[in-house]
Amino acid sequence: MSKTGKFADLFVRKEVNTDMFKKTGLDKTLSAFSLTTMGVGAIVGAGIFITPGIIAASYSGPGVWLSYLVAAVVCSLAALCYSEFSSTIPLAGSAYTYIYAVFGELIAWILGWALISEYLFAVSSVAVSWSAYFQNILAGFNIHLPAIFRAAYGTAGSPRALFDLPAFLITMIIAYLLVQGVRESAKVNAVMVILKIAVIVLFIVVAAFYIRPANYSPMLPFGAKGVIRGAAVAFYAYIGFDAVSTASEEVKNPKRDMPIGIVSSLIVASVLYILLSVVLVGVVHYTKLNVADPVAFALHFIHQNWVAGIVSLGAVVGMTTVLIVMLYGGTRLIFAISRDGLLPSALHKLNPQTHVPTINTWALGFIASVFAGIIPLTKIAELVNIGTLFAFAMVSLGVVFLRKDRRFRDLPKSFEVPFYPVIPIISFLACIYLMLQLASFTWMMFGIWLAIGLIVYFGYGFSHSHARQNEEK
Numbered sequence: 430m431s432k433t434g435k436f437a438d439l440f441v442r443k444e445v446n447t448d449m450f451k452k453t454g455l456d457k458t459l460s461a462f463s464l465t466t467m468g469v470g471a472i473v474g475a476g477i478f479i480t481p482g483i484i485a486a487s488y489s490g491p492g493v494w495l496s497y498l499v500a501a502v503v504c505s506l507a508a509l510c511y512s513e514f515s516s517t518i519p520l521a522g523s524a525y526t527y528i529y530a531v532f533g534e535l536i537a538w539i540l541g542w543a544l545i546s547e548y549l550f551a552v553s554s555v556a557v558s559w560s561a562y563f564q565n566i567l568a569g570f571n572i573h574l575p576a577i578f579r580a581a582y583g584t585a586g587s588p589r590a591l592f593d594l595p596a597f598l599i600t601m602i603i604a605y606l607l608v609q610g611v612r613e614s615a616k617v618n619a620v621m622v623i624l625k626i627a628v629i630v631l632f633i634v635v636a637a638f639y640i641r642p643a644n645y646s647p648m649l650p651f652g653a654k655g656v657i658r659g660a661a662v663a664f665y666a667y668i669g670f671d672a673v674s675t676a677s678e679e680v681k682n683p684k685r686d687m688p689i690g691i692v693s694s695l696i697v698a699s700v701l702y703i704l705l706s707v708v709l710v711g712v713v714h715y716t717k718l719n720v721a722d723p724v725a726f727a728l729h730f731i732h733q734n735w736v737a738g739i740v741s742l743g744a745v746v747g748m749t750t751v752l753i754v755m756l757y758g759g760t761r762l763i764f765a766i767s768r769d770g771l772l773p774s775a776l777h778k779l780n781p782q783t784h785v786p787t788i789n790t791w792a793l794g795f796i797a798s799v800f801a802g803i804i805p806l807t808k809i810a811e812l813v814n815i816g817t818l819f820a821f822a823m824v825s826l827g828v829v830f831l832r833k834d835r836r837f838r839d840l841p842k843s844f845e846v847p848f849y850p851v852i853p854i855i856s857f858l859a860c861i862y863l864m865l866q867l868a869s870f871t872w873m874m875f876g877i878w879l880a881i882g883l884i885v886y887f888g889y890g891f892s893h894s895h896a897r898q899n900e901e902k
Contacts, residue, residue, distance in 0.1 A: 440533030441896045443526070443769065444836075459679050461686040461693075466619040468673045468694020470750035471758070473625060473701055478744040479558060480663060481706045482723025485715040488659030490650040493715070494706040496659030501699035503660070503863065504667045506856035507821035508695050509846045510828045512688035516844040517837060523758070524820040526765055531827045531834065534771075534896055535886070540823050541766050542882030543875070547816035548759030549797055552600060552752060554813065556801035557581070559748040560595035562722065566741055584805045596801035603752045604794025607760065610783040621750045628743025629701055631736065632724055633708050639731040640711035650715070661866040664814045667698070673758075688844040756797065760790045770898070771890035815875045818864045825856035 459467075485493040514527040525544060529537035557580075564579060578594035580587040606617065649656060673690050680686050709718070713727045720726050724744070728737035764786045767776035776789040829850045831837055846852050891897070 438897055439535040439891075441894070442531070442533045443529040443537070443896050444899070459686070460681055461689040463619065464673050464680065464686055464690025465693045465697070466622045467754050467757075468690055469626070469697050470618050470622045471673070471754035472667055472694060472698035473622075473629070473747065476663075476667075477629065477702055477705060478562070478722065478724050478740075478747060481702070481709050482718035482720055482726070484659040484662055485706070485710050485723075486717075486719035488651055488655045488662060490647065490655070490715045491645045491710040492649045492656055493659060493710055494703045495649075495656045496663050497699065497702045497706055499656060499660035500663035500667055500863075501695070501702070503856065503859045504664075504695055504699075504821070505692075506852055507825055507860065508691050510821075510825045510853050510856055512691050512844045513828055513846050514824060514831065515687035515691065516685075517831065523762060523765075524824045525762060527827055527831075528823050529769070529896075530837075531830045532823075534894060536823070538766075538771060538886045538890060539879060539882065540820060541762065541771075542879065542885070543816040543819050544762055545759065545766075546875075546878050547813055547820070548755055548762065549793065549800070551755045551813050552759065552793075552797040553596075553800040553804070555748050555751045555755065556596040556600045556798065557593060557805075559599055559745060559752065560593050560801075562741055562744045562748065563595050563599075565722070565725075566738075566745065569738065569741075581801075581803050581805045593802045597798045599749070599752065600756070600794055600798035600801055603749070603756050604790055604798075606753065607757055607794075608780070608783060608785050608787050608790050610785055618750050618753050621746050621753075625743055625747040625750060626701070628740055628746070629705060631743075632728065632740055633704050635733055635736050636708045636712050636727060636731065639733075640708065642711070644711050644714050657863070658866045661814060661818075661863040663702075664817055664863065667695075667817070673754075756790070756794060759793050759797075760786055763789050763793060768895075770893040770895040771886065773889075815864060815867055815871050818860045818867075822857050822860035822864070825853045825860060828853040 481493055481497075484496050485491065489496045511524075514524075518527060518530055523544070525537055525541035528540050560580075564574065567573065574594065576587070576589040577591040580590035581593045581596075582591050584590050584593075651658075673687075673694060680690075705724070709723060709727055713723075713730050717730075718726070722741070722744070725737045725741050728734070728740060763772065764777045766772050767774060767789070776792070777786055778788060779785060780787045828846055832849060
């Protein structure tokens with residue numbers, strides 16, 4: 430044990446100064462444009478094709494755009510904090526690495542474990558949505574899968590379903606793509622993001638001609654509280670820029686490109702979400718939008734079926750980009766945790782040809798694909814928002830301590846949060862407030878997940894921690 434005793438050992442801090450100058454083996458191939466398309470790819474995905482209708486029908490009514498605006502403002506505050514961290518500590522692991530450096534190992538492990546759930550369940554839930562849209566396209570050609578392979582057992586409206594085969598297969602295909610190398614994955618993602626934005630713009634332009642002003646009244650049928658609760662749900666759509674920050678070690682010029690990628694992807698995504706939401710509730714009364722495919726539903730409602738077909742294809746493309754970025758982000762997070770000794774070393778070993786953590790990628794991809802195949806969407810989506818908000822809150826608070834830490838004062842940084850410490854503190858409080866708006870079931874599942882994480886930490890991570898071993902020398 431170190432001289433500080435067992436309790437203090439739980440909060441040993443990661444020394445990042447030397448790590449930043451080590452050759453990690455990850456290829457530095459990403460630019461600011463690559464990061465922006467990654468962020469937009471993750472943020473503008475399943476969320477934009479699903480959540481606007483759900484939020485409008487259940488929480489915000491025609492004021493759904495306000496929920497996205499509130500979520501975007503809170504996210505933008507957190508994004509500023511992420512940007513300062515990523516330009517100061519350009520290492521893989523995102524919020525986990527930042528918190529490890531500032532607050533110590535136990536807090537970092539709890540956060541990292543929460544983020545693993547975010548990525549794992551985000552990939553699984555998006556894969557299930559991808560499967561639903563993909564099967565809709567097949568149905569248009571009168572092609573139908575056997576009933577047992579159309580959805581997970583217990584899925585509403587699918588009494589004979591046992592296993593969601595398309596969701597399982599697409600996740601494994603994405604894992605295969607990622608093990609080929611990050612450069613190839615980024616190119617595929619960039620093309621899909623451009624196509625996806627074009628489809629969203631097509632919907633906005635076509636549907637705008639069918640807006641009925643009467644549909645905007647009453648603007649807030651559930652009151653201001655409904656807008657805030659809707660904003661908490663809308664966070665499902667904004668988990669993407671955390672994935673961007675996991676790419677730090679694979680960026681050509683991280684101190685410049687990371688802040689650009691994080692902030693610009695958030696701006697582009699927020700504009701698209703707000704515009705689409707305004708048009709959607711203008712075309713269809715909010716009470717009719719609690720459906721799995723509200724965008725396609727709206728186009729069928731106004732008899733623009735040809736556009737609906739294109740939008741369904743765009744949804745499949747859009748969700749594919751989310752799967753790429755979220756599975757990528759999860760693998761890089763696990764890579765960083767494993768490299769610190771808190772998870773088995775096999776999870777950070779790189780393929781010598783592709784410079785990708787192959788075992789890690791296949792393992793996360795397989796677990797996510799199995800979850801997608803056997804668990805209904807309503808169950809696997811529960812943990813996504815709370816893990817994201819928890820990460821945002823801790824990063825926001827962490828910036829306050831980052832500035833006060835003597836170890837980081839002299840490090841060069843290309844970005845600093847303005848109006849320090851006001852913005853980081855407001856960001857922290859806003860994230861905590863939105864967490865408190867989530868359902869009690871979500872909190873219960875979050876507690877169970879964290880309990881499992883603590884068992885893993887004290888059963889393996891504590892005794893294998895490289896930071897603690899270095900402290901004892």
